[in-house]
Amino acid sequence: MDVIVIGGGIAGVATAYQLHAAGHRVCVVERHATVAQGATYGHGGTLLPTPLDVWFGPTHVKSGRAPRGGLIYKPGFNSATRRFMQRLTRLQEHEAFCEQYRRLKPLVDVARETLAAIETRFNFEFEQRNGLLHVVRHARDWELTQSALELLRELEVPHHVLSASECSEIEHSVPTEPAFAGGVLFEQERIGNCPLFTKLLKQVLEDRGGAQFMLGRTVAGLRLDDRRAAVELVPARGSQAGEREVEVVSADAIVVAAGAGSLALLERAGLRLPLHPARFFSLTAPLAYEECAPHLSVVDTVRRITMTRTNQRVRVANAALLQPEREVMKAPAESLAKAATAMLAQATHDWIPGAARISAAHAWDGAKLLSPDGLPVVGQALHPRLFVNVGHGPAGWGLACGSAKVIADLMSGLEPSVPPDTLAALRADRFVSQRP
Structure with a gap:
């Protein structure tokens, strides 16, 4: 054909x-x-989603309404944007979330096999590496991750649930102070340069x-x-x-x-x-101090912000702005763009302090499609x-x-x-x- x-x-x-x-x-x-x-061009790097990465479920929806969440939500009076969020909210309950991810899992498995076949056949080098560490600051947010953790165990996805001190031992860039609730290590999940x-x-x-x-x-x-x-x-x-x-x-x-x-x-x-477009933001910053750079990709689970060291750069990605479609497809207002990049900078300061020169970062933003389920x-x-x-x-x-x-x-x-x-x-x- x-x-x-x-x-x-x-x-x-x-x-x-x-x-x-x-x-x-x-x-x-x-x-x-x-x-x-x-x-x-602006992808954060994570190759495949785990139950902690998907853009739906209890962690995203409930925490996304709070200032600490990774979503800047500006629906105005637009009913379509509100309906989209209402549909997504239905997946915050445990059973609905688990059922939906079970539907997605076979596609994740096919994608993993497909990527492996391409990489092996052509010996591709696209800055790929293993290791993803999710971290959670507050105990109340840690409770929201339990649905995902149960699903990880049910589906036998390789992972390790860690205390805060264990996270810092495995990833030296993550500080022990201020204290945080814990984390989840995916040793076999991968990061790569999408473009x-x-x-x-x-x-x-x-x-x-x-x-x-x-x-x-x-x-x-x-x-x-x-x-x-x-x-x-x-x-x-x-x-x-x-x-x-x-x-x-x-x-x-x-x-x-x-x-x-x-x-x-x-x-x-x-x-x-x-489907609804959302505008996502990323920063690509020069490495500041080698001793502070992460060797794993660190993910702020609540904000959905990914921090990855690649060569002499650190990419911080996935702060999101959700507005009516006609607004999303235009350049964002300066105040909203500053709020999103400030969120990225704050996540870097919180989880990998000293790793990136944010003041010299290259900023990117672009629209990506989200589906209501x-x-x-x-x-x-x-x-x-x-x-x-x-x-x-x-x-x-x-x-x-x-x-x-x-x-x-x-x-x-x-x-x-x-x-x-x-x-x-x-x-x-x-x-x-x-x-x-």
């Missing part, structure tokens, strides 16, 4: 790779001048003639009928092209994997998804020739690679790599029967 993939981030490039591996001809359309320039991995995968595709990349192009619309699918392309704003004439490119199928930009495109095609949207949608791979959120960029494998299975007529209940939980039509 001839397949057009819309989006040159991790989801789009990973989908192109899996489709090529399955024998399809692929064209990737990306509005930027190269790949990995949108939300992919670097994406670019390496693009290079593999180009070297093997596995995909055509149409860069600097914006998709203005989709055309779908019984016999063929097509995209309407115009030069991206700011490109060298003088005219914005529409170019129509046809294929047998289309995969929309354009992150936050997918919502408007799908809506114009007749598919409205209740915490699961991405993967599979066929609206039309037999239309597929989607969106909504993975900030917790683990490797999920997009597992979803790409599912897309390739479906498009190739193979048995999907995930069980039927997980596949049903990922489909776009799961939202049709839900009430706002």
Whole structure:
């Protein structure tokens, strides 16, 4: 089949790779001048989510309302933003949270296998390493993690529950004062450079003639009928092209994997998804003192802020701003951007003091899609020739690679790599029967 993939981030490039591996001809359309320039560029690094990392459940929802949480929530009078949070709040109860993560777990497993196969086959070096340490400051927040800890034990996910002193012994950068409640060590979970991995995968595709990349192009619309699918392309704003004439490119199928930009495109095609973009912030700072630098990735569990040392840099990521969609997709107000970066700086001061020169940090912000039930949207949608791979959120960029494998299975007529209940939980039509 001839397949057009819309989006040159991790989801789009990973989908192109899996489709090529399955024998399809692929064209990737990306509005930027190269790949990995949108939300992919700002990922915190965690490859796959554990029950402590997912962007739903008791820890996130309850603590997110408090000033110490990692979410700046500014809904204004927008009812859609409030409805989104109300849906997410339903997953704060233990049973609902556990059931939803059980649905996600098979996709996590497929993603782990997919990433390992790619890494081994091509000997990729993308600043990957093992070791993730979650830390929790307050006893009341530690209580909120118990649902996740029970789920870790039930699913036999390798981990160690640690006291504060044990956390500091294992990770010397974490101070024992002021006192904190404890932590969880995941020795086998991994961190990696998402934009670097994406670019390496693009290079593999180009070297093997596995995909055509149409860069600097914006998709203005989709055309779908019984016999063929097509995209309407115009030069991206700011490109060298003088005219914005529409170019129509046809294929047998289309995969929309354009992150936050997918919502408007799908809506114009007749598919409205209740996903919501949130603006995420990160700081990449020079290393300050070698003796203070962490050798594990340290995660403030309540704030969802990840602190990772990579070479001579420290990346601090995942402070989030949730506003009405029209506001999220614009540059944030200066006061809100300062509040988000201050949250990142404070987490660095609290957990890895002296490790990073925050005053010299490079700041980044960009929109990422969150779903109201915490699961991405993967599979066929609206039309037999239309597929989607969106909504993975900030917790683990490797999920997009597992979803790409599912897309390739479906498009190739193979048995999907995930069980039927997980596949049903990922489909776009799961939202049709839900009430706002």
